[in-house]
Amino acid sequence: MEKRFEQWINVKKKQPEDILALIQNGDDLILPLANGEPQVLIDILEENADKFQNVRIHQMHAVKERAYIQGRRKPSLSHVSYFLSGASRRAFLQGQCELVPNHFRQVPRILRESTKTSLVLAAASPIDEHGYFSLGTQADYVSSFIGKVPFFLEVNRKMPRTFGANQIHISQIEGYVTVDYPLHEVLMPHVTDTDRCIGSLIAEQIEDGATIQAGIGAIPNAVISLVGGHKNLGIHTELLSDGVIDLVESGVVNGIEKKTYPGKIVTTFALGTQKLYDFLHENPAVEFLPVEVVNDPREIAKEDQMISINATTEVDFFGQCASETIGGNYYSSTGGQADFAQGASLAKKGKGFICLHSTTKDGLISRIRPHLTAGSIVTTSKNDVDRIVTEYGVAELRGKSISQRSKALIQIAHPKFRDELTHEAKRLGFIT
Structure with a gap:
């Protein structure tokens, strides 16, 4: 000093x-x-x-x-x-x-x-x-x-x-x-075969040169682990976690095609393991910016190929995503999911993915529903939603009618619930 x-x-x-x-x-x-x-x-x-x-x-x-x-x-x-x-x-x-x-x-x-x-x-x-x-x-x-x-x-x-x-x-x-005390660590979540299946469906829709935001959870982490064969990816994300490290060190993430802060990993906070904190120390490639900048949909939309990847707990026929409640009980808050959904929708070639398992853990309840569970809170609105992904496929909802959305969502629901969901969609007059 x-x-x-x-x-x-x-x-x-x-x-x-x-x-x-x-x-x-x-x-x-x-x-x-x-x-x-x-x-x-x-x-x-x-x-x-x-x-x-x-x-x-x-x-x-x-x-x-x-x-x-x-x-x-x-x-x-x-x-x-x-x-x-x-x-x-x-x-x-x-x-x-x-x-x-x-x-x-x-x-x-x-x-x-x-x-x-x-x-x-x-x-x-x-x-x-x-x-x-x-x-x-x-x-x-x-x-x-x-x-x-x-x-x-x-x-x-x-x-x-x-x-x-x-x-x-x-x-x-x-x-x-x-x-002098150790930082709080969050281990990478366990990734299941279902997570990898969903992740692969998203990864194949990510083009070289895209800029990625990945939220919290096993599925977003699965996607990050599956883009190792891509080239010239960029990162613009609210949360930076361990999964990005290997992509940077292998040269997959270099940010050279980013429109803002080219060559930089842009984030507003980082949370992971000590490996991540060691990676961050005196690393000029990582740019920490205020959330007012990082999560501003207008700023996000400057990246032509913006890819937003987030998780939810259930989706209804309108495309409403309840991501901060579980079974109608409050769990977290909105965070930045809606910020990036809006930003990706404004980007020229942007894609916003909201992912979830088709059923609850016990397999007894469909997470694709005619209406959200009572008490559930909408995080990503029907007007901002783009693509919904389960292990059974990708439902593209942007610009689609309620009828088209209902049909697309039923197709990616678990097969054992599709007849029941179709019956409900007809009863509600959403499809004929």
Whole structure:
């Protein structure tokens, strides 16, 4: 570290307890999602919750189940979620924390307009020789507030240094603490034969030179594993996971035909295993940008061959996709699925794939349905849907009538449900 930053460091380097002096009653604190979560700083807040009144913590996808999320620190400290995770799902279903509906791209604006944006608490990589910290595995919604909202950083030696619009100079922060603990890892999901079958149907519709977005789940990961024979692919995705590494190292992904940020992998956050975090460290090929940019359908549509791949839990004859509920019970949130569905639909040769197994795990219920299960929430609308994929084929819905959609969806339903679905479609007057 050059000596010119020593004076800054002497002023800005703090102890975890120093965060308490920066928080006032009624504040709105903003945390990044996943590994951007500053574990030690939140520990301090929880331990001292009785010193505050009505402090709200806003976050997507919390990684650690905590007492305040479960409502055991109210009214001092409460949790406002923008995407449920295993750490917050039960609390929401029990009415102990709040959930704000959103498209991922909208979260920075929602926070600007509906909260005080009092302080951002974020994990970061160590300072570099130029005086900059990196938000590491993140840009997400918090990078939009750099230079506009006070930041307090938890600098983790294990956080990779990454590049893009997620850099923050030491002069722009209120302070920082240093920690050393491993990052949260998410293993690649188990891929079944059914997943591979669905993945192969999608992979064969991806052309050389395409730009790919792949969501969370076994099927999107299966697709990524099946495009190893393609050439000159690009990546523009909200979530970057382990599957991309082999494609980059084999030369399949090089981004040379991308229209925006050619040669770069564009993402807004990364979540996977330590292998991914090692891949990201000081890798100039990966560009972390604010979600307002990455998930903007107009930005997505600039890629002529944009391929969007996401999963859902059920689809009805209209083409409505319920991707944030399971059997009518709330599970997650919208995330960026609709952002990329809209972006792919606007792209010149864009294709948006929504994939699912044809039945529930026990095989007793069809996931292709006349109407969504009661309580289900529409994530991708009938107007934005393009292609639905099961292990029985691809139903192209864009520009098709309800009658045509019903027939196409019945054809990719499990064979044992097709007669029943046809009967229902006729009863509803959708087909004759």
